[in-house]
Amino acid sequence: MHDNRLNRLGGTCAILVGVSYVVVTTFFVLDPTQLIHEDKHRLWTELAENGTPRILYYWGYALGAIFAFGAIPAIADLVREKHEGWVRWTTGLAYLSFGVTAVETFRLVTATPLWAADYAGGDETVRTAIVTTDLLLRLDPATWLRFGALGPFFLVVNILALRHGLLSRPLTYVGIALGVLTSTAALGVAFGIGPMVLVSAILGGALAAPIWFVWIGVTLRRGVPRVAAAEPVPVGGAGQPRRAAPARKKEGSNG
Numbered sequence: 001m002h003d004n005r006l007n008r009l010g011g012t013c014a015i016l017v018g019v020s021y022v023v024v025t026t027f028f029v030l031d032p033t034q035l036i037h038e039d040k041h042r043l044w045t046e047l048a049e050n051g052t053p054r055i056l057y058y059w060g061y062a063l064g065a066i067f068a069f070g071a072i073p074a075i076a077d078l079v080r081e082k083h084e085g086w087v088r089w090t091t092g093l094a095y096l097s098f099g100v101t102a103v104e105t106f107r108l109v110t111a112t113p114l115w116a117a118d119y120a121g122g123d124e125t126v127r128t129a130i131v132t133t134d135l136l137l138r139l140d141p142a143t144w145l146r147f148g149a150l151g152p153f154f155l156v157v158n159i160l161a162l163r164h165g166l167l168s169r170p171l172t173y174v175g176i177a178l179g180v181l182t183s184t185a186a187l188g189v190a191f192g193i194g195p196m197v198l199v200s201a202i203l204g205g206a207l208a209a210p211i212w213f214v215w216i217g218v219t220l221r222r223g224v225p226r227v228a229a230a231e232p233v234p235v236g237g238a239g240q241p242r243r244a245a246p247a248r249k250k251e252g253s254n255g
Helices: 002-030 040-049 052-082 084-121 124-137 144-148 151-163 169-190 194-222
Strands: none
Touching (some): 040 084, 040 124, 052 084, 084 124, 144 169, 151 169, 169 194
């Protein structure tokens, strides 16, 4: 019963995470300011004129990160018995990743409209201050924590699930691809490789992430059979019967 409740809640949250990626992708496409990378003055001018798509884009990330905290325990529980050390470590990294994403994007939801209004109504000194310090609004500018720390979780969960037959092969293949793309997105941002970021964002964030989260969410809600821990191999070798423990001699026996 406990496992069923965990799976149902985790599955629902995973589906909502998948939906949040669709929201993020939608408002990324609808936001013309996403194409402005070098001209910060133009960026803040346009955000002051119409910042709604950018704010809704941030809301998608923020709410998705909150729902991820409900999905991660159920997803990790699927494979925990197969390699508890790796699963515990990468699960901690996933919590860190989504925690940073939640704090950063909730901060941006509040601060971006305020800074845009200050930019529009401020003098040249105020505008210069905003364009030179706007990166400070982000907790993780290089995305090492938001994306880089999340990739290993996808890889470990899906490789273990594939290896032990816990999930369908197509689902694990999508998950492994998502782990790779999440990691390459972080590398692209950190080293300023635009094409790498673009490809990773399209294939990972717009395609693999919503597919994987919704798919695994549906799988969890339908019920995933629990996998018992592997029995230790007897000393005599695999396939050989265990030897019975020798009977203790009775006291006073002459043998």
